[in-house]
Amino acid sequence: MLFTSYGFIGFLAVLFLLYYLIPAKYQWMLLLAASYLFYWFANPVYLLYICVTTVSTWFIGRRIEAVRSVQSAYLAEHKQELDKEAKKSYKALMKKKTWHLLLACLFFNLGILAVVKYTNFVISNVNAVIYAIGAGQPLSFVNIIVPLGISFYTFQAMGYIIDVYRGTVKAQDNLFRFALFVSFFPQLVQGPISRYGDLSESLFAEHPRDWSTISLGLQRMLWGYFKKLVIADRMLIGVNTLIQNPDTYYGAYAFLGMLFYALELYADFTGGIDITIGIAQVLGVKVTENFNRPYFSKSIKEYWNRWHMTMGSWFTDYIFYPISVCKPMLKLSKASRKALGETIGKRVPIYLSSFVVWFATGIWHGASWNFIAWGLGNWVVIMISQELEPLYQRFHNRFHVRGSFFFRLFQVIRTVLLMSCLRMFDCYRDVPLTFRMFGSMFTGGNWKELLNGSLLQLGLTLTDYRILFFGLVLLIAVSLIQRTGSVREKIRKLPYWGRFLLWYGLFLCVLLMGAYGVGYDASQFIYNQF
Amino acid sequence: MKKKGFKVVLTLVILVGSLWLLQRLLMPKYVTGVVEGALIAEYYPEEKNHDVIFIGDCEVYENFSPQILWEEYGINSFIRGSAQQLIWQSYYLLEDTLRYETPKVVVFNVLSMKYNEPQKEAYNRMTLEGMRWSMSKVNAIKASVTEQEQFLDYVFPILRYHSRWSEIKGDDFRYMFDTKKVSHNGYYMRVDVKPAGTIPDPKPLADYRFGENAYAYLDRMTALCKEKGIQLVLIKAPSLYPHWYDEWEEQMEEYAEENDLLYINFLDLIDEVGLDFQTDTYDGGLHLNLSGAEKLSRYFGTLLTEQTEVSDRRGEEALQRTWAEKRTAYDAEIAYQKEKYQIEK
Numbered sequence: 001m002l003f004t005s006y007g008f009i010g011f012l013a014v015l016f017l018l019y020y021l022i023p024a025k026y027q028w029m030l031l032l033a034a035s036y037l038f039y040w041f042a043n044p045v046y047l048l049y050i051c052v053t054t055v056s057t058w059f060i061g062r063r064i065e066a067v068r069s070v071q072s073a074y075l076a077e078h079k080q081e082l083d084k085e086a087k088k089s090y091k092a093l094m095k096k097k098t099w100h101l102l103l104a105c106l107f108f109n110l111g112i113l114a115v116v117k118y119t120n121f122v123i124s125n126v127n128a129v130i131y132a133i134g135a136g137q138p139l140s141f142v143n144i145i146v147p148l149g150i151s152f153y154t155f156q157a158m159g160y161i162i163d164v165y166r167g168t169v170k171a172q173d174n175l176f177r178f179a180l181f182v183s184f185f186p187q188l189v190q191g192p193i194s195r196y197g198d199l200s201e202s203l204f205a206e207h208p209r210d211w212s213t214i215s216l217g218l219q220r221m222l223w224g225y226f227k228k229l230v231i232a233d234r235m236l237i238g239v240n241t242l243i244q245n246p247d248t249y250y251g252a253y254a255f256l257g258m259l260f261y262a263l264e265l266y267a268d269f270t271g272g273i274d275i276t277i278g279i280a281q282v283l284g285v286k287v288t289e290n291f292n293r294p295y296f297s298k299s300i301k302e303y304w305n306r307w308h309m310t311m312g313s314w315f316t317d318y319i320f321y322p323i324s325v326c327k328p329m330l331k332l333s334k335a336s337r338k339a340l341g342e343t344i345g346k347r348v349p350i351y352l353s354s355f356v357v358w359f360a361t362g363i364w365h366g367a368s369w370n371f372i373a374w375g376l377g378n379w380v381v382i383m384i385s386q387e388l389e390p391l392y393q394r395f396h397n398r399f400h401v402r403g404s405f406f407f408r409l410f411q412v413i414r415t416v417l418l419m420s421c422l423r424m425f426d427c428y429r430d431v432p433l434t435f436r437m438f439g440s441m442f443t444g445g446n447w448k449e450l451l452n453g454s455l456l457q458l459g460l461t462l463t464d465y466r467i468l469f470f471g472l473v474l475l476i477a478v479s480l481i482q483r484t485g486s487v488r489e490k491i492r493k494l495p496y497w498g499r500f501l502l503w504y505g506l507f508l509c510v511l512l513m514g515a516y517g518v519g520y521d522a523s524q525f526i527y528n529q530f
Numbered sequence: 531m532k533k534k535g536f537k538v539v540l541t542l543v544i545l546v547g548s549l550w551l552l553q554r555l556l557m558p559k560y561v562t563g564v565v566e567g568a569l570i571a572e573y574y575p576e577e578k579n580h581d582v583i584f585i586g587d588c589e590v591y592e593n594f595s596p597q598i599l600w601e602e603y604g605i606n607s608f609i610r611g612s613a614q615q616l617i618w619q620s621y622y623l624l625e626d627t628l629r630y631e632t633p634k635v636v637v638f639n640v641l642s643m644k645y646n647e648p649q650k651e652a653y654n655r656m657t658l659e660g661m662r663w664s665m666s667k668v669n670a671i672k673a674s675v676t677e678q679e680q681f682l683d684y685v686f687p688i689l690r691y692h693s694r695w696s697e698i699k700g701d702d703f704r705y706m707f708d709t710k711k712v713s714h715n716g717y718y719m720r721v722d723v724k725p726a727g728t729i730p731d732p733k734p735l736a737d738y739r740f741g742e743n744a745y746a747y748l749d750r751m752t753a754l755c756k757e758k759g760i761q762l763v764l765i766k767a768p769s770l771y772p773h774w775y776d777e778w779e780e781q782m783e784e785y786a787e788e789n790d791l792l793y794i795n796f797l798d799l800i801d802e803v804g805l806d807f808q809t810d811t812y813d814g815g816l817h818l819n820l821s822g823a824e825k826l827s828r829y830f831g832t833l834l835t836e837q838t839e840v841s842d843r844r845g846e847e848a849l850q851r852t853w854a855e856k857r858t859a860y861d862a863e864i865a866y867q868k869e870k871y872q873i874e875k
């Protein structure tokens with residue numbers, strides 16, 4: 001059930017109605033039923049996977065909690081008898097137990113993710129080797145269903161179990177409540193990846209009907225639909241033409257395709273998140289924000305703090321920091337400082353941890369070398385930026401342009417172009433082709449063609465370009481206004497008919513300019529695939 | 531509180547009203563160019579006491595003139611035809627017609643037996659949008675929608691035509707609430723001539739059997755007519771193309787015989803009808819022009835009079851007056867088209 005399908009709109013309408021009709025104490029149960037129904041609509045088989053992850057994670061969470069209770073009880077009971085060393089050794093023993101439980105949970109669930117998502121990727125690589133060395137028959141690909149949103153719910157569940165292990169959250173007693181946390185349908189397909197500590201309270205709370213919150217939620221949804229249907233799905237037509245025909249559309253067209261894709265992805269992903277957060281808000285549930293006007297970032301590092309923020313923080317908290325402080329890494333740090341000197345040596349473990357994080361980020365996005373190259377490309381750019389920092393500093397000491405509007409504009413454009421270049425790995429079918437198309441932007445020599453009417457041969461009409469221009473201007477305008485606070489809150493202060501005019505105008509834009517229905521292919525959200 | 535209630539009601543009125551107006555504006559009007567989409571709706575304002583109802587595709591609405599059937603045989607008829615009307619659409623149009631009247635004879639053109647599955651959205655629209663809402667329309671939509679279509683798009687056509695705002699023309703405003711007639715009791719008139727040239731050779735088919743779905747609806751049509759005491763007449767219009775295969779002909783003959791139905795293949799009667807495909811077609815043999823349609827109607831009128839229960843109703847004053855008015859419109863259309871196509875009077 002696509003977010004943009006009539007079926008989904010009907011599903012939401014019924015859910016919203018029931019949600020505020022039933023007694024508030026049953027609301028979370030209704031959400032659980034709705035979430036499983038949503039997943040069942042996608043494919044009943046998917047339910048099996050999410051149930052396995054839910055039950056196993058919940059069970060191990062409870063076991064960790066039980067071990068901790070036993071530990072507390074034991075220590076309280078034997079407070080007088082145990083000396084400091086005995087207490088320490090007992091605690092270490094119990095910690096080891098919880099560590100094993102955590103490992104079991106991580107291996108089991110990340111194993112499921114790895115098997116369903118990466119088996120065929122591994123087979124294709126093994127086959128490539130077999131082919132290269134002429135070692136016999138290639139392996140057959142396996143037919144495995146990849147459940148909708150498995151990367152998102154697995155990461156969410158694993159975040160929970162790590163938090164339970166760390167003691168930052170208490171394990172959930174109720175299996176069904178935990179099942180709702182894992183399967184909450186608005187964020188099931190493309191995130192955000194919520195933390196249990198952030199989401200659980202409002203997810204399980206009773207929500208009396210509050211028209212103000214409901215209307216704010218609906219407004220956020222409408223804005224999301226505008227981004228998705230008016231901009232992203234229209235842009236998709238041009239993007240597909242450009243990237244699926246690299247022999248025809250190279251050089252200047254590759255550059256154009258790169259920019260088109262940057263806009264499409266932004267509108268698609270942030271639009272989807274707006275819909276998700278809007279739905280949750282209508283239900284009274286507070287979901288973590290995932291974007292903070294990323295295309296206004298002045299560096300790649302800043303960009304990654306503002307784009308897909310929940311994923312970024314997940315990788316930082318659950319991969320980067322644990323790796324950075326693990327024993328082998330500390331040993332490596334010591335050794336590298338000794339061998340390479342303090343300045344360079346202290347960077348080795350950071351760069352290595354970053355490498356792991358970006359490799360994982362890449363492969364999390366998809367089972368292909370394109371995504372791995374994209375992830376490592378980000379790593380390279382961030383590392384180079386970091387290494388060049390002294391050079392930048394020297395530049396700023398000499399030319400005092402840091403705060404000027406034009407320099408900031410330059411930084412923003414530079415960041416957008418850099419990120420767009422890296423995203424070319426998402427677009428083309430393989431890594432060599434991506435490099436070839438990137439190179440063609442400098443060697444293609446066909447820039448004049450963009451002015452001879454060929455833009456109208458990409459499947460987009462003049463009206464489409466006008467709509468896209470209008471959409472882009474609106475996106476930028478809204479982002480600029482957001483610098484001083486929520487746009488919806490500002491609109492709320494307008495007189496009733498002014499508000500009505502604005503929101504009804506936006507609704508008409510979606511209704512009339514949306515790329516939906518016959519003649520347009522219903523497009524999944526790009527992040528549904530991850 | 532009262533003020534708030536008023537505001538809510540006013541908001542709803544503005545919302546619903548403006549969306550309805552927009553929908554009216556955006557829906558295609560079918561008054562120029564492709565007018566076939568207007569045919570189905572033209573039935574409803576008619577006085578409903580017809581003796582003969584035609585159902586089927588372009589081979590009925592372009593090949594028979596109810597005006598001639600009335601003037602020369604006193605047969606009061608209407609054609610509920612539409613472009614590429616599929617057999618289930620014909621069936622549900624028949625059901626829909628029977629909500630208003632029970633004719634003595636229903637004439638069905640059998641070319642659509644060749645389609646067993648939904649075909650094109652554009653043709654679906656031209657047939658289904660003109661139907662008034664009833665269970666027949668609901669079932670017709672359900673049976674017709676292609677994979678890319680959604681039922682809801684028929685309930686709220688604005689969802690289908692939302693992107694037409696960029697191609698709105700004067701006619702869209704002019705005919706927002708009212709439309710002009712484009713047919714003459716369902717007959718789409720053309721007076722111009724384009725002689726038949728070379729007809730493409732028929733392509734061999736993998737399977738010549740009509741599909742199960744098509745047969746199922748033909749069975750339902752037969753049963754419904756029997757139940758209502760209507761004589762169902764099956765015809766194959768004299769169009770030279772698309773090709774009508776011998777194997778198809780055998781199946782229709784067999785079906786007609788098994789079900790005791792009158793079946794007339796006009797392709798075998800071209801000489802008897804007096805059709806000359808150098809002068810009687812406007813598109814090289816696919817469809818008849820006015821001259822051809824009037825010849826065919828005269829011949830068919832004789833058959834209907836001789837082989838069915840229809841009677842001459844020219845004595846009924848009300849009908850006389852109605853058809854006299856229709857004749858005026860008929861002649862005006864002939865004069866208009868002759869001028870348009872620069873044909874000598």
